[in-house]
Amino acid sequence: MNIAIIGAGAIGSVVAAYxxxxxxxxxxxxxxxxxxAIQENGLQVRGARGDGVFxxxxxxRLDKEYDLAIFTVKTQDIEEACAHNQAFLKKxxxxxxxxxxxxxxxxxxxxxxxxxxxxxxxxxxxYTKPGEAVxxxxxxxxxGKPFAGNDENVQKIAQTLKKAFSAVVSExxxxxxxxxxxxxxxxxxxxxxxxxxxxxxxxxxxxxxSILLLKEGVGIVQRNGIQLVSLPQFSAERVYGMANMPLxxxxxxxxxTLTGLSKEPLYGSILQSIMRGRASEIDYINGQVVRMARELxxxxxxxxxxxxxxxxxxxxxxxxxxxxxxENFNLRSAVRST
Numbered sequence: 001m002n003i004a005i006i007g008a009g010a011i012g013s014v015v016a017a018y019x020x021x022x023x024x025x026x027x028x029x030x031x032x033x034x035x036x037a038i039q040e041n042g043l044q045v046r047g048a049r050g051d052g053v054f055x056x057x058x059x060x061r062l063d064k065e066y067d068l069a070i071f072t073v074k075t076q077d078i079e080e081a082c083a084h085n086q087a088f089l090k091k092x093x094x095x096x097x098x099x100x101x102x103x104x105x106x107x108x109x110x111x112x113x114x115x116x117x118x119x120x121x122x123x124x125x126x127y128t129k130p131g132e133a134v135x136x137x138x139x140x141x142x143x144g145k146p147f148a149g150n151d152e153n154v155q156k157i158a159q160t161l162k163k164a165f166s167a168v169v170s171e172x173x174x175x176x177x178x179x180x181x182x183x184x185x186x187x188x189x190x191x192x193x194x195x196x197x198x199x200x201x202x203x204x205x206x207x208x209x210s211i212l213l214l215k216e217g218v219g220i221v222q223r224n225g226i227q228l229v230s231l232p233q234f235s236a237e238r239v240y241g242m243a244n245m246p247l248x249x250x251x252x253x254x255x256x257t258l259t260g261l262s263k264e265p266l267y268g269s270i271l272q273s274i275m276r277g278r279a280s281e282i283d284y285i286n287g288q289v290v291r292m293a294r295e296l297x298x299x300x301x302x303x304x305x306x307x308x309x310x311x312x313x314x315x316x317x318x319x320x321x322x323x324x325x326x327e328n329f330n331l332r333s334a335v336r337s338t
Contacts, residue, residue: 001025001160004066004092006081008034008058010125010272011097012072013133015164017045017054022163027066028058029085030130035060037131047125047135047264062088068157070095074273075103075284082110093153095143097121099184099269100284101177104146113147117157118173120180122231123165126267127276136262140232141165144173168232175229178221182228182239184285185217186210186254187268188306191280194319196265201258203322205331207251209302211242212329214250216302217289218243223296274314282310302329 001024005016008030016028020043028038038058045052062069062085069089073081075098082089089110095117096103104118122139143158144150154169161167170176189210190200201207218239221228228236242250273280286303293300309328313319320328 001067001156003027003160004029004062004069004085004088005072006062006069006085007072007074007077008038008130009072009074009276010127010133010269011121012070013043013127013131014045014123014125014135015070015072016056016058017043017052017133018049018164019161020054020056021052024160024163026056027062028056029062029081030058030060032060034058034130037129041131044132045135047262048137049135061085064088065090066092068093068095068160070097071103071107072097074098074269074278074281075100075106076279076281078103078106082107086110093117093157095119095157096146098284099187099281100181100288101174102284102288104174108147116145116147117143117154118146118177119143120170120173120176120231122180122233124262124266126264127272134264136264136266138166141167142170142173142176142231143167144170144176146174170229172229175227176231178226179228179231179234179236179239181285181288182214182217183231183234184269185213185289185303186258187270188213188282188286188310189325190268191270191274191282191310191313192306192320192325193322194271194275194313196267197261198259198265201255204248204251204255205326206322207254207258208247209325209329209331210254211247211250213286213302213306214239215243216300217286220289220293220296220298220300223298224292270310274310280310280314282307286310305329 042053043056120142124136126134270280289303
């Protein structure tokens with residue numbers, strides 16, 4: 001397939017590198033500084049599959065029609081990416097890959113729903129600088145059709161992606177996206193500290209905060225009647241179980257899992273955007289919980305507060321100390337009362 005990857009950040013860079021290596025015709029669309037770095041030095045990726053330099057074709061905008069356009073920009077950047085490349089997006093299949101649950105709806109404002117396919121990325125990557133990325137760990141790439149039943153193109157896309165990744169087809173991609181929202185819900189905490197996932201979640205109080213955000217979010221989703229659907233390597237029962245088990249027990253799981261996730265420092269998607277001077281996707285992750293609570297005439301005060309604090313970080317270009325975070329969430333009081 002001729003594939004356009006729109007977004008040269010962490011995921012877009014890794015996808016472009018390994019699909020190019022697999023022999024697919026790939027064009028990576030990025031900003032001027034990213035494209036210039038790749039054109040001059042190649043796309044450099046290190047990490048779980050070793051270090052390599054990949055001869056990826058990189059441009060600042062599409063130059064022709066493609067068979068498949070994979071959107072790897074953040075949710076808040078989809079509108080701009082569509083407008084910037086609309087001349088050559090009239091016929092291709094479109095695949096979303098964003099965190100949260102709003103990307104497909106946004107894309108449906110630009111494309112016929114029959115051309116839209118949705119995906120969940122379970123592997124991890126970090127953007128280091130223009131033209132360079134780290135592939136932190138392997139994971140599935142889950143694909144399905146969000147607005148109708150799966151068709152032959154789902155299999156076609158999956159077979160193409162399988163040349164470089166572990167691609168899995170889902171019959172309920174939307175339900176799985178809701179579960180992935182909770183996998184990403186604690187990305188906000190490293191965005192407050194300005195530190196890696198490993199360093200952030202070495203602090204047990206911050207692990208407890210992660211679980212408190214999860215408990216609040218699961219409660220709101222259940223009130224709304226949304227059913228979480230298990231991912232291949234992350235079950236819905238695990239999320240429900242952690243939301244209902246004793247706080248310290250669940251926090252211990254977070255501590256063990258996230259401090260050992262990658263040999264390389266892993267920065268959550270929200271922090272990566274902030275470090276690059278870009279707006280983050282906080283409104284589409286924790287902010288999704290807050291919006292849903294308001295629609296139910298309920299409250300999600302912890303998630304609302306973390307959204308507010310992340311926006312403060314974005315605006316002031318400075319992070320909170322761990323003690324400031326604990327004070328903001330009255331965390332020790334919350335621990336005693338849970």
